[in-house]
Amino acid sequence: MVKSIGPKKIRTAVFISGTGSNLKNLIKFSLKKVSPIEINLIVSNNLKAKGLKFAKMYKIKKKVYNYDKKKDSEKKILKDLKSNDIKLICLAGFMKILSKDFIRRFKGKILNIHPSLLPKYKGLNTHHRAIQNKEKYSGCTVHLVNSKLDSGKIILQKKVKLSKKETPSSLQKKILKHEYILYPRAISKILVNL
Structure with missing residues (x-):
């Protein structure tokens, strides 16, 4: 089967802490032909975040980080973002504040609603x-x-x-x-x- 050669979608991670209704909406958007993104990773600081169910539902990789040690967590997140070749981060109800150092690494490539x-x-x-x-x-x-x-x-x-x-x-x-x-x-x- 020959893959259609369309514009390459931007590899994206969505960060959530709760129900993930904006995440679900972004996943649906990413599946449209006209969408410029594909969601390759869901990141959460909350093991009980209801939104994590969408990872299973749509077969997207998910990672949960314990934010007790912010510096360590962010190091791990950055490593995972790199290994998944993530180019864009969308915050969707993520209830943690990212450090200046983290933001600097993704300058101009982190969105929030x-x-x-x-x-x-x-x-x-x-x-x-x-x-x-x-x-x-x-x-x-x-x-x-x-x-x-x-x-x-x-x-x-x-x-x-x-x-x-x-x-x-x-x-x-x-x-x-x-x-x-x-x-x-x-x-x-x-x-x-x-």
Whole structure:
């Protein structure tokens, strides 16, 4: 059987800590012909992360690291990324902060999706904070990762209107739908420039 010679897909690792709904969405995206990425590795700091089931489901290699010793873990991760020839990292609900040294090794090749309109509401509890401050809009942002929390160059954002009766849970659901659209679009946009 002759393999069709299309554009070569970029070898990608997705980092998760939880349910992996953005991971699942990225896997589905990666399987499309037009997608510029293929997911070759799933990395987690949490052995119980529900998202790890997608590794088995889609036959993708997975690695779980105990983050008690950050330096050792990152050394192992970098080694595994190298041996799997990973060129792009997508953070999808990864709840650990990567070191400056780690980020430097993958400069301009680590993406994150954040559930707010950055630079507003960096860090955690974004929906709660947006509602508390009576924001009219919130949303999601895909950005490059640099050594400052949620401060890298913004690639794409999507604005979402808050309703009068918004709760953190309803807002999360509302924004998540847009995250699924925004993340693949941002990946396609940035890979044109990689």
